[in-house]
Amino acid sequence: MLSHFDVHLFLHGPLNNYGMLVHARETGETAAIDCGDAGKTLAALETTGWELTEIWVTHHHPDHTAGVREIKAITGCYVRGPEQGRSLPITDLDVEYWDGDTFLFAGHAVDVIATPGHTLDMVNYYLPDQKAVFTGDTLFTLGCGRIFDGSPALLQQSLKRLALLPSETLVFGAHEYTRTNIAFTRQVDPENLATKERIARFEKLLDSGQATVPVKLAGELATNPFLRPDDRGIRAALGMPDASDEEVFARLRQIRNEF
Numbered sequence: 001m002l003s004h005f006d007v008h009l010f011l012h013g014p015l016n017n018y019g020m021l022v023h024a025r026e027t028g029e030t031a032a033i034d035c036g037d038a039g040k041t042l043a044a045l046e047t048t049g050w051e052l053t054e055i056w057v058t059h060h061h062p063d064h065t066a067g068v069r070e071i072k073a074i075t076g077c078y079v080r081g082p083e084q085g086r087s088l089p090i091t092d093l094d095v096e097y098w099d100g101d102t103f104l105f106a107g108h109a110v111d112v113i114a115t116p117g118h119t120l121d122m123v124n125y126y127l128p129d130q131k132a133v134f135t136g137d138t139l140f141t142l143g144c145g146r147i148f149d150g151s152p153a154l155l156q157q158s159l160k161r162l163a164l165l166p167s168e169t170l171v172f173g174a175h176e177y178t179r180t181n182i183a184f185t186r187q188v189d190p191e192n193l194a195t196k197e198r199i200a201r202f203e204k205l206l207d208s209g210q211a212t213v214p215v216k217l218a219g220e221l222a223t224n225p226f227l228r229p230d231d232r233g234i235r236a237a238l239g240m241p242d243a244s245d246e247e248v249f250a251r252l253r254q255i256r257n258e259f
Contacts, residue, residue, distance in 0.1 A: 001214075002130045004108060007172070008048050009211055012040035016176040017063050018213055019044060020134065021052075024106030029053045031105060032077075033125070033134045034174065038067030042074070054105065057081030058136030058174065059122040060088045061148075068092050082114075087121040087149055097123060115162065117155025118145030124162070132170045132214070135162065140173035141202070141212045142181035144226040146257060152250040156229075163227055167218035178202050178212040184256050188225050191233050195223040225252050 001007055008021040019041055020033035031054040035041050045052055052075045055068060059082060069092050072079055081090050083098040097103070099114030111126040115138040122145075126133040137145035138155075139162055147155055162171075182199050189195050198219060202212050221227055225234055229248035235241050238255075240248055 001170070002127075002132055004106070005127075005130060005132075007132075007214075008044055008050075009213060010040060010044045011176060012037040013063050015063050018172075018174055018176060018211070020172060020174075021045070021048060021050060022105075022134075023048065023050045024108075027106045029106045031056055032071070033172070034058055034064035034136070035067040035071050036063040036065065038070040038074075041067055041071055045075075051075070052077045055079045055081075056110075056125050056134070057090055057093065058124065058134070059119045060090045061119065061137070064136070064174065065090055082121040082123040084121070086116070087119050090121075099123075113161060115139075115158035117150035117152075117158045118148060120149050122150075122158070126165065126169075130170075131166055131168055132172065133162065133165060133217075134172045134174075136174050138162065138173075139171055139220065139224075140175055140181065141171075141178045141215050141220070142185050142199075142224050143173075143177055143256065144224075144253070147253060152253055153246055155253070156226075156246060156249045159226060162217070163221060165217055167216070167221065169217040170214040171217055171220060172214045176211060176213065179206060180259050181256075184259050185223070185225055188237050188252060188255060189223070189228075189231070189234050190237055192223065192231075198223045 006023045010019045022031045030050040079094045081093040083096045097112040101112040113124045115122050118137045124135045229245040
């Protein structure tokens with residue numbers, strides 16, 4: 001999937017969280033993207049045979065952090081996460097990052113992109129030479145995160161930043177919400193042929209028990225309603241032809257909350 005890394009996905013939790021292990025083939029280093037369930041993470045490590053060396057925390061919500069302390073105690077791994085003081089604290093971090101920071105993982109740069117909106121402490125991890133981004137609860141397949149302690153304007157700005165990444169970037173969202181996002185997208189973007197074709201592919205994957213993660217950013221730019229508030233078809237479906245992009249985005253998020 002990636003030129004220097006293998007990614008292992010596993011589902012856990014009532015919110016269809018994706019646990020993710022990122023393994024460097026050359027060095028054997030392994031990072032977990034968040035750790036909401038210690039038992040499932042340990043099981044995934046046993047399945048893969050990989051040894052955990054790091055955890056990269058995206059934000060403070062318990063379904064992303066509840067297993068961090070136990071896993072750190074068992075494996076001795078190093079824990080990276082967002083700069084503290086913006087939301088509820090995250091315990092057991094060894095280092096804190098915010099927008100523009102960079103660190104090395106197995107000799108490869110990892111750029112930290114702050115994407116507040118879902119929460120105020122949300123960060124995403126972008127591997128530029130792999131063209132892969134781990135978006136936590138900011139950007140999902142055909143969707144985006146629900147707003148907790150941010151605002152529609154803040155989340156929209158964060159999504160605009162992700163939209164500037166190379167279009168071939170692989171997006172690893174942290175939840176499998178695609179069935180619900182399909183229903184939402186059909187309502188707000190009913191005439192887009194690209195959307196219809198992409199939905200059909202996702203439904204086949206889901207019906208066969210496969211993941212819809214990762215996806216290419218190009219597909220999201222073409223079909224994800226939250227990345228297209230300026231789209232005439234979406235505006236027509238919402239009855240908001242002359243509204244601002246910010247107003248359309250806020251209405252889209254309000255409608256998605258009802259699903």
